[in-house]
Amino acid sequence: MPQRPDPARAAWASAAVRRFAAATNLLVAARRFRVVGGDPADVTALTALLTGLGARPAGDREPVDQLWCLGDPDETTPAVEREADRPRGAALVVIDAGRHLPAVDEDAFGPVVPVRPGVLGVPALSDDVFLVSTGRDPETDPAAEARVRWARRWMPVSRAVARELGDGGLLRGTRVAVAMVLEPKTAVLALLLRDAGAEVVVYAHADETDDAVAEVLRAAGLPVFARADVSLAEQKALALAMLDTAPHIVLDDGSHVIRLLHQERPELLPVMLGAAEETTSGLRPLRTMGERGTLGIPVVAVNDARTKTFFDNRYGTGQSTVFATLDLVDRLAPDARRLTPDAHRVRPGGTAVVAGFGPVGEGVAMVLRALGFVVVVAETDPVRALQAAFAGHVVAPLADAVRDADLVVSATGVRDTLSLEVLRATAAGAVVSVAGGVEQEVAVEAALAAGAVATTEAPDVERFTFPDGHHVVVLDRGGCINVTAAEGNPVEIMDLSFAVQLGAVRMLLERGDELDRAVVPIDPVVDDATARAALAAFGTGPVPPGRLGEHPADREPDARTHRFGDPS
Numbered sequence: 001m002p003q004r005p006d007p008a009r010a011a012w013a014s015a016a017v018r019r020f021a022a023a024t025n026l027l028v029a030a031r032r033f034r035v036v037g038g039d040p041a042d043v044t045a046l047t048a049l050l051t052g053l054g055a056r057p058a059g060d061r062e063p064v065d066q067l068w069c070l071g072d073p074d075e076t077t078p079a080v081e082r083e084a085d086r087p088r089g090a091a092l093v094v095i096d097a098g099r100h101l102p103a104v105d106e107d108a109f110g111p112v113v114p115v116r117p118g119v120l121g122v123p124a125l126s127d128d129v130f131l132v133s134t135g136r137d138p139e140t141d142p143a144a145e146a147r148v149r150w151a152r153r154w155m156p157v158s159r160a161v162a163r164e165l166g167d168g169g170l171l172r173g174t175r176v177a178v179a180m181v182l183e184p185k186t187a188v189l190a191l192l193l194r195d196a197g198a199e200v201v202v203y204a205h206a207d208e209t210d211d212a213v214a215e216v217l218r219a220a221g222l223p224v225f226a227r228a229d230v231s232l233a234e235q236k237a238l239a240l241a242m243l244d245t246a247p248h249i250v251l252d253d254g255s256h257v258i259r260l261l262h263q264e265r266p267e268l269l270p271v272m273l274g275a276a277e278e279t280t281s282g283l284r285p286l287r288t289m290g291e292r293g294t295l296g297i298p299v300v301a302v303n304d305a306r307t308k309t310f311f312d313n314r315y316g317t318g319q320s321t322v323f324a325t326l327d328l329v330d331r332l333a334p335d336a337r338r339l340t341p342d343a344h345r346v347r348p349g350g351t352a353v354v355a356g357f358g359p360v361g362e363g364v365a366m367v368l369r370a371l372g373f374v375v376v377v378a379e380t381d382p383v384r385a386l387q388a389a390f391a392g393h394v395v396a397p398l399a400d401a402v403r404d405a406d407l408v409v410s411a412t413g414v415r416d417t418l419s420l421e422v423l424r425a426t427a428a429g430a431v432v433s434v435a436g437g438v439e440q441e442v443a444v445e446a447a448l449a450a451g452a453v454a455t456t457e458a459p460d461v462e463r464f465t466f467p468d469g470h471h472v473v474v475l476d477r478g479g480c481i482n483v484t485a486a487e488g489n490p491v492e493i494m495d496l497s498f499a500v501q502l503g504a505v506r507m508l509l510e511r512g513d514e515l516d517r518a519v520v521p522i523d524p525v526v527d528d529a530t531a532r533a534a535l536a537a538f539g540t541g542p543v544p545p546g547r548l549g550e551h552p553a554d555r556e557p558d559a560r561t562h563r564f565g566d567p568s
């Protein structure tokens, strides 16, 4: 058995890595890291966690993406100076994860400037070196413009794809509607499309709008139909006003705008090239519409791209939903005296139940295991349940698994997954959260109708107490936790997904009128190009030339048997 770090150290490492992720919105997986200084047991705990999340220790001669500093500034300063000597554009994030002292003496590197809340730039050292402190409160929020610039820096794949689109001049005269969670990464997508020659209009639901980011886009001249404080009726009016600009292409997230278009503005459909949809749950109703013959435009299934599903749902959503969940649970700590003794068992060594083992559930389970939880997977599809068993998780029916749970995460995207019966069966005081993201994935309304009383324990953390005294803690009222309570997926993940969105735009521009009025798969060439650009951005060596068309496997296969000698 590999040695597990003790729970206290594992909890410290968990908090440090989550603080890093919250400050930077960066992914842990696939990055090369080095740990400098510190107590060897802390180094072990941190290394185990980072490795479990998919990062890897950098080789001696390899450039480092993340330098984790645990010792004191005497050790840190020369290490930072050594690593800072790197090619232009290759970013280094230096993380002060010291427990007691500051491990990084910021003054040693000259004046610092806030880049994002919690991230400092050190221009005197290099434009590409950033400092993150996991131990102190973030400095004042820099302007939203700086947050958009930060996101842009970590989106090399989308930048490259947009540049190609722009060079081809394909987008000139095309109006593209971006209808997605309005935060810095989406703003970058909108600006890249604009810079590539499109006329861009933007819509976002009120609860998915960062007003400061919306202002950045308005200041850049983009019409933005979004405000955080509007009513449902006003949101609908904003969405319709956006549609009335007659976009040729809609890039959607959840397919609400595509469906609204069909319901309220069907006359626009014949002049449109099509749309692209980002999510699993958004594609479901569109497929039904396609089968019924009621879909009026082709919709490219961006969600199903391999460079989306293999990464966004698994690594991005895994990291961001689990981290957001634990960050909310941490809010219970200051109020710990008010809680029953079993109310806050969400810590390394605890039992976490994951409902659903699609790509999202798989990622959630992986991250929870890296953080030291015993993971139990509940799946209704026997093949996926078998996959969970092969991945080394316990597999059990949901109603049984929740009886001993400390944490329950729904990753199904199916209404009523954590039904009233499941909530009643869940261990008292267990914490419940949602990574999937459909309405009533946790049956909050049914629980309230059954007499449960919701009391606020901390912001976005409520205890639901049933008339018989049974109680569970529900995070963010069962909302899709990484979107509603955090900053969405890590920026590198959205870089991949948005590069696919841009690939979908190219498909619609080049052959939108040939595509069926149905949900259409993404062209495999888009996946191939996106993955190549990402491999380059992650500093991986060159990959053999093209899978598609150039590879021997793609030639007409020889189906004859050679087992009995060469066929004549």
Ligand SMILES: NC(=O)c1ccc[n+]([C@@H]2O[C@H](COP(=O)([O-])OP(=O)(O)OC[C@H]3O[C@@H](n4cnc5c(N)ncnc54)[C@H](O)[C@@H]3O)[C@@H](O)[C@H]2O)c1
Binding pocket: 279, 280, 281, 282, 312, 313, 317, 321, 355, 356, 357, 358, 359, 360, 361, 378, 379, 380, 381, 384, 398, 411, 412, 413, 414, 416, 417, 435, 436, 437, 438, 480, 481, 482, 483, 489
């Ligand atoms: N939070 C985010 O940022 C984010 C990102 C990507 C996807 N999502 C959403 O997450 C959800 C899951 O995505 P996915 O790609 O893994 O989807 P998926 O459909 O491939 O997987 C869902 C799994 O849940 C299982 N399931 C359904 N009902 C169940 C139940 N009652 N008990 C146990 N298992 C059950 C299904 O058999 C399936 O294997 C979708 O709604 C998707 O839109 C959220």
